Amino acid sequence: FELESLLRKAMDRNEFSLYYQPQIDTNSNKIYGAEALLRWHSRELGLISPNEFIPVAEETGLIVPIGEWVMKEACRQNKEWHDRHFPKFPVSINLSIRQLYQTDLVERLNKIIQESGLDPKYLELEITESMTMDTETTSLILCQLKKSGVKISMDDFGTGYSSLNNLKKFPIDYLKIDQSFIKDIAVNDDDRDIVATIIMLAHNLKIKTIAEGVETSEHVQFLKSQDCNVLQGYHFSKPLPAKDFEKWLINWN
Ligand code: G
Ligand code: G
Ligand code: MN
Ligand code: NA
Numbered sequence: 447f448e449l450e451s452l453l454r455k456a457m458d459r460n461e462f463s464l465y466y467q468p469q470i471d472t473n474s475n476k477i478y479g480a481e482a483l484l485r486w487h488s489r490e491l492g493l494i495s496p497n498e499f500i501p502v503a504e505e506t507g508l509i510v511p512i513g514e515w516v517m518k519e520a521c522r523q524n525k526e527w528h529d530r531h532f533p534k535f536p537v538s539i540n541l542s543i544r545q546l547y548q549t550d551l552v553e554r555l556n557k558i559i560q561e562s563g564l565d566p567k568y569l570e571l572e573i574t575e576s577m578t579m580d581t582e583t584t585s586l587i588l589c590q591l592k593k594s595g596v597k598i599s600m601d602d603f604g605t606g607y608s609s610l611n612n613l614k615k616f617p618i619d620y621l622k623i624d625q626s627f628i629k630d631i632a633v634n635d636d637d638r639d640i641v642a643t644i645i646m647l648a649h650n651l652k653i654k655t656i657a658e659g660v661e662t663s664e665h666v667q668f669l670k671s672q673d674c675n676v677l678q679g680y681h682f683s684k685p686l687p688a689k690d691f692e693k694w695l696i697n698w699n
Contacts, residue, residue, distance in 0.1 A: 449502050452488055457511060461487050464519050465685035466537070468694065469656060469678045472669065476699060478676045479536040479570065482520045483685045484512075504544050513545045514554060521562035521569060523688055528564070532695060538570035538599060546573060547583075552590045559594065566595030572622065573598065575606025585615050592617050599656065604644060613651060621648045625659020625679070632664040645672045 456462060464482040471478040486494045503509040516539050524537045545551060559566050571591060588598055599620035603609065604627055613621070623644055630637045641657075648655045657669050660679030669677055683694050 449491075449494075449499065450506055450508075452490055453486075453499055453502060453506070453508055456486055456488065457515060459489065461489065462512065462515060462519075463487065463687065464516065464523065465687055466523075466691040467678060467685040468683050468691070468698070469535075469676050470682050472673075472675055472677055477533060477535050477695065479538060480691065481538045481540075481572070481678065481685070482516065482523075483540070484516055500542060504542055507544070509542050509544050510548060513542060514558070516540075517555060517558050518562070521558055521564045524568050525562050525564040527692075528568075532692070534568060536568045536570045536597060538572050538597075540572045540601065543576075546587060551587070552594060555591065555596070556594050559596075567597065570597040570599055570620070572601040574601045575603065575609055575612060581611060581615050584612075585617070588616050588618075604640070613647070613653070618653055620654050620656050620676075622656045622658055622678075623674070628657050628659045628665055628669075628679070629661075631668050632662065638668065641669075641674075642672050645674050649673070 463485050465485050466480040466482055468477055469479040469481065470476070484496050484500075486496075486499055488494055500509065503512050520537045520539045528534055548554075559569065573588075592598060597619040598617060599622055600612070600616070600618050601622045602624045603621045605624045621644070623641060627637055627641050627644070631641055645655050654675040656676040656678060657665070657674050658678050660666060660669065660677045660681045662681060665679070666677060666681060683691075686694060
């Protein structure tokens with residue numbers, strides 16, 4: 447229906463863009479990376495959140511061409527920043543379940559990386575726990591992706607299921623602690639304990655930790671005290687269009 451038919455036209459009409467949210471290295475306070483977040487500025491509907499259109503894109507299969515555009519655009523943009531001598535950092539993109547289990551994902555990704563000229567270590571793929579149905583199959587896909595040279599993050603950690611088995615079996619570089627656990631760490635002992643335990647667990651498994659939804663200096667202080675590696679959230683910046691992100695980057699230390 448309407449959303450679907452407009453979504454079908456959105457690609458040709460150039461209505462998609464990527465916004466970038468900085469991720470900060472807790473120790474150096476320098477930029478560590480950026481997460482690319484998809485935005486749809488519809489001529490008819492205005493700005494639509496991915497929460498609204500990604501499910502429709504998944505149901506209709508449109509997520510495949512849209513997701514491919516996201517990969518291409520993130521690689522192109524990061525390569526452009528390298529060529530313009532910005533500090534080098536990985537850009538992460540969010541994969542949806544349908545993309546992860548697409549049979550030619552690895553070939554498509556390799557082709558996109560090659561054509562962009564980006565060193566694949568500067569691309570990171572975020573998957574969510576709820577995506578992973580079968581541990582063995584998912585492990586195999588993730589291993590193939592890792593062979594392409596990209597990094598893998600487990601997004602929204604703690605909100606899914608069978609987390610521990612997945613953490614053990616998947617070749618994950620980063621674990622992103624969901625913002626729902628960060629929100630109340632200043633006032634809620636249980637949340638503090640949960641976050642501290644997730645960080646310890648990840649580090650014991652040689653996985654780096656990224657906290658999401660970091661909004662206050664109290665959040666920063668606690669996460670620092672727990673040796674969380676990377677911080678992301680409105681405290682540093684909301685997701686920004688590429689040009690505004692560049693300005694942010696130039697002003698940041
Ligand atoms: O940036 P924002 O809070 O609006 O993002 C909302 C949700 O949409 C998040 O869960 C995020 O992971 C998801 N999302 C953002 N960009 C993409 C994308 O390019 N692909 C997919 N599959 N999900 C995305
Ligand atoms: O599911 P995923 O983690 O990919 O989505 C990240 C979402 O969180 C994006 O929609 C982004 O806009 C949002 N976000 C980023 N930083 C903050 C923050 O500090 N607080 C809140 N409430 N949301 C944030
Ligand atoms: Mn994400
Ligand atoms: Na998340």
